[in-house]
Amino acid sequence: MDSTGIQPNSAPKAAISELTETLGPNGVLTTPEDCARYATDQSGLAGTPPLAVLRPASTEEMSQLMAICHRHALSVVPQGGRTGLSGGASCPAGVVAVTTERLTGVIEIDEEAMTLTAWAGTPLETVQEAARAVGLEYCVDIGARGTATIGGTIATNAGGIRVLQRGMTRDNVLGLEAVLADGSVISRLAKTVKDNAGFDLKHLFIGSEGVLGLVTRAVLRLHRQVPGTATALLALPDHAAALHCLNLARSMFGGRIVAFEGMWPDYWDFVCRETTLTSSPLADRYGFYVLIEIDAETGRAEEELEALFTELFEQGIALDGVLAKSGAEAQALWKLREAVGEVDDAFGPHINFDIGVSPSALGQFCEAADARLATLPEAGAVLKVGHIGDGNVHLLVAHDGRDISEDRIESVIYELVRDWHGAVTAEHGIGRIKARWIGCSRSPEELTLMRGLKAQLDPHGLLNPGALFAAPDAACHEIALKQP
Numbered sequence: 357m358d359s360t361g362i363q364p365n366s367a368p369k370a371a372i373s374e375l376t377e378t379l380g381p382n383g384v385l386t387t388p389e390d391c392a393r394y395a396t397d398q399s400g401l402a403g404t405p406p407l408a409v410l411r412p413a414s415t416e417e418m419s420q421l422m423a424i425c426h427r428h429a430l431s432v433v434p435q436g437g438r439t440g441l442s443g444g445a446s447c448p449a450g451v452v453a454v455t456t457e458r459l460t461g462v463i464e465i466d467e468e469a470m471t472l473t474a475w476a477g478t479p480l481e482t483v484q485e486a487a488r489a490v491g492l493e494y495c496v497d498i499g500a501r502g503t504a505t506i507g508g509t510i511a512t513n514a515g516g517i518r519v520l521q522r523g524m525t526r527d528n529v530l531g532l533e534a535v536l537a538d539g540s541v542i543s544r545l546a547k548t549v550k551d552n553a554g555f556d557l558k559h560l561f562i563g564s565e566g567v568l569g570l571v572t573r574a575v576l577r578l579h580r581q582v583p584g585t586a587t588a589l590l591a592l593p594d595h596a597a598a599l600h601c602l603n604l605a606r607s608m609f610g611g612r613i614v615a616f617e618g619m620w621p622d623y624w625d626f627v628c629r630e631t632t633l634t635s636s637p638l639a640d641r642y643g644f645y646v647l648i649e650i651d652a653e654t655g656r657a658e659e660e661l662e663a664l665f666t667e668l669f670e671q672g673i674a675l676d677g678v679l680a681k682s683g684a685e686a687q688a689l690w691k692l693r694e695a696v697g698e699v700d701d702a703f704g705p706h707i708n709f710d711i712g713v714s715p716s717a718l719g720q721f722c723e724a725a726d727a728r729l730a731t732l733p734e735a736g737a738v739l740k741v742g743h744i745g746d747g748n749v750h751l752l753v754a755h756d757g758r759d760i761s762e763d764r765i766e767s768v769i770y771e772l773v774r775d776w777h778g779a780v781t782a783e784h785g786i787g788r789i790k791a792r793w794i795g796c797s798r799s800p801e802e803l804t805l806m807r808g809l810k811a812q813l814d815p816h817g818l819l820n821p822g823a824l825f826a827a828p829d830a831a832c833h834e835i836a837l838k839q840p
Contacts, residue, residue, distance in 0.1 A: 442787025
């Protein structure tokens with residue numbers, strides 16, 4: 357459902373001509389076939405083929421193209437791997453797309469400083485592999501690692517499965533370089549962990565979804581690589597038991613918990629029983645399922661997980677479980693959790709909510725969401741899976757495919773998010789799809805400040821129009837303005 361409210365702007369042919377002259381024949385794509393490939397991302401939001409696709413190969417070229425677009429009042433949509441799920445890289449009419457696909461490669465690895473400097477278009481997996489080659493590790497990890505770019509993960513402040521141990525992308529970026537709307541370059545590719553010399557401007561661009569500037573390079577924080585992990589699946593009575601399990605695991609393993617993922621019975625039954633996406637390693641059905649992974653720093657991680665099992669069974673909290681004895685068995689357990697990325701066809705039309713609340717309240721929030729959805733004739737089956745340790749649940753709600761059904765379901769869920777002081781997006785970003793709901797997570801005062809920053813850095817509104825903020829003339833839902 358495209359309700360961005362974006363008005364197409366005209367792009368003079370002179371601008372495209374000047375851009376082609378500046379970037380060269382390899383730097384600009386204009387054929388209908390080429391432009392169609394850059395119209396949208398993986399969100400499902402319908403996009404329009406851009407007027408041209410700009411492919412800078414250096415910071416200088418990015419600066420030059422932005423100066424030209426600024427002079428001609430030509431709006432741009434920044435794109436990385438186009439793996440986003442919120443429509444942030446989907447093109448409205450009358451824009452040019454700026455892709456970082458030629459801004460790629462690892463520039464430097466500093467083993468002593470434990471940093472890696474890379475171009476924004478470098479795939480996340482490439483960075484991970486380069487770090488591992490020298491015994492280090494870049495710990496941000498998401499399922500789309502092979503396609504998602506470093507610039508894209510910075511723009512959305514990507515999270516993923518290792519947030520519990522190493523934090524979001526914001527916690528793993530030491531320095532960056534960005535080009536502003538007028539072509540100005542803000543560059544601080546510093547490796548310093550301690551730097552209190554005024555504002556830390558990199559945080560303006562991390563998570564700002566390309567509306568303030570276009571990231572070109574970044575200095576990433578690395579960590580010492582730990583040889584291997586141990587993985588286990590636990591069957592529990594409910595979400596409250598999962599929290600108890602997490603607390604016990606923290607007391608036993610401290611910061612060595614790599615992942616702590618939760619699966620509700622509705623999700624488990626769908627991927628293991630109602631479809632052939634995966635199969636259950638457990639004979640019976642339970643009230644909750646937890647996938648836990650710890651690093652093998654001590655060299656006896658499997659024994660430690662067995663000790664956790666024993667303690668949980670003795671306390672009557674764990675009802676069943678599986679401890680992976682090989683890499684293949686660990687992958688099979690992870691497939692249970694990662695099958696959420698493959699449910700679309702079998703589940704039919706649905707909304708994939710990416711919600712964040714306090715970890716201690718996540719179970720109660722999901723119960724409240726189920727109760728509210730049960731009152732809606734438009735809502736169908738519900739699947740719940742998420743990152744229990746950081747309070748992020750992916751709530752998939754089936755519906756009949758009508759726009760009005762989507763609207764009613766979103767209204768109910770985002771009103772609930774507002775009442776629980778949660779986040780309408782925990783890791784996927786606002787993009788264009790959720791722009792009208794941002795008021796459920798941010799106060800009018802916060803939005804005023806955010807818009808002020810946007811006006812200061814991009815006074816003509818050329819950068820990623822319609823992303824993050826709803827268009828000024830678009831009607832926001834009343835619930836977004838009410839106070840709890």
